Amino acid sequence: MSEVKKIATRESYGNALAECGAEYENLVVLDADLASATKTGIFKKAFPDRHIDCGIAECNMVGIAAGLATTGKIPFVSTFAMFAAGRAFEQIRNSVAYPRLNVKIGATHAGISVGEDGATHQCNEDIALMRAIPGMVVISPADDVEARAAVRAAIEYEGPVYLRFGRLAVPVINDNPDYQFEIGRGITLREGQDITIISTGLCVSESLKAAELLEADGIQAKVINIHTIKPLDEELVVAAAKETGKIVTVEEHSVIGGLGSAVCDALCAKYPAPVLKIGINDVFGESGPAAELIKKYGLDGQSIYEKVRAFVKGK
């Protein structure tokens, strides 16, 4: 088996900004002393005059972005998910979303795959916080291809967008030459009739691994990549529930308020079906190498496989 290319979506984010910089003259990027970590430093190198370091003051950064947006700029604000969706939540709600300003929030270091920095920096609540805000688009790309496409789509979209990126290098899975990114449109990566696994972010590649293991047991799992958690592709989710009955959701996020909750919200209203939510089970994370944490918290292919198999067998 050939070596799978791996790249962190934060890297893709920085690269995409730099790629789009020449094309979109109004694109400006703000950071809060983390340009080397969020990878907006790549944009800064190419367009130093359009990169604004606000210092360690995330709430003010979001407000400045709002002011820039009122004048026609397309600001991307970048910091860790914890300090964007968490610390600056109210600024995002009241200074960006309520006035419906064209601000993009590029939040990196989401989830437990932050690794060694531990619980204070591992945001497992950002999707829940952001999807609760009226009019907010919430995107969680699965790999490099998707992350770069998502940045471009966010620029083209008029209105506030939250983009969730990771620190850990993840396999490139969207290598299909026909790959197309459309906000709000989920992607079926694998067909199956026995169960549907709906996943987002770095859990998508782990869910594909789980599907392979399930196949060896004779269980055919459909795998859906939901890169846009809001607006959710409800049609695809409902169709999958009709086809396979049970649904499993997998995310590097709390089981409260994230992808799993969004899927349940849709199914409750349109086609009630049993759902198993795999995610962070209402606990804080901890320090450690990302790959080990992903295993410990049950988000690796093997763990997903075991939970899905038991769920299919009705245990």
Place this chain on the structure above:
Amino acid sequence: MNVLELKKTANEIRKGIIEAVHSAKSGHPGGSLSAADIFTYLYFEEMNIDPSKPDDPDRDRFVLSKGHVTPGYYSTLAHRGYFPVEDLKTFRHVGSYLQGHPDRKHIPGVDMSSGSLGQGISAAVGMALSAKMSGRSYRTYTLLGDGEIQEGQVWEASMFAGHRKLDNLVVIVDNNGLQIDGNIAEVCSPYPIDKKFEAFNFHVIHTDAHDFEQIAAAFAEARQTKGMPTAIIAKSVKGKGVSFMENQASWHGSAPNDEQYAIAMEDLRKVGEALCQK
């Protein structure tokens, strides 16, 4: 406008404030009245604006960081011609575009939604920064409450504005000395306000918030100031112009009943009458 005309206009704006809060049976008259003369000077003298072109990219910008004083803001915008003065009576009513706090999506002339204290100044800084980045000559003004500056974000924004030498930005502090829970010096003192802004690399100017000659001189000095943003600390009287509201923290966020409304309007009618005899 000469000083007499400015005074007459400010008095009409004050009447609009009382009309709005009385009609809504809620709202914030105290801080609206303390800022009424500043609003008047900004919109009738200082700012380069045209109510028929509220989206002109070269217009001066204003952000009401102390977003609760919409009665003062809306009354000023209405008297300046952005929307009918009559609409002030719909303030805070269900279905009205005149929301309790500024809503840029629906109100002509409102450059930024605000209301959560400490946030408006950051947006104003963004507007001023954008002008510098794009080589535009418009100026940006933002009005803060003296209680509002207890919010940490105000100082994040000030640090940035000073660092970036945003001399196209004017921060006005409506220093009426009162917040909901009482005297600002007793609740959690923000004093010395001037030294704080100086420490953040602002040029600081003191003015009487109800003396148009001083106000004019302050804004002229701000215009002359290069290489740093300006903070104008405007010493004001909360509830200014309405006898029973002056210097009363209780009129921060409550509306007059019918009887109080009649007294307030009579106070302002008399002021108007006296000005007409000058």
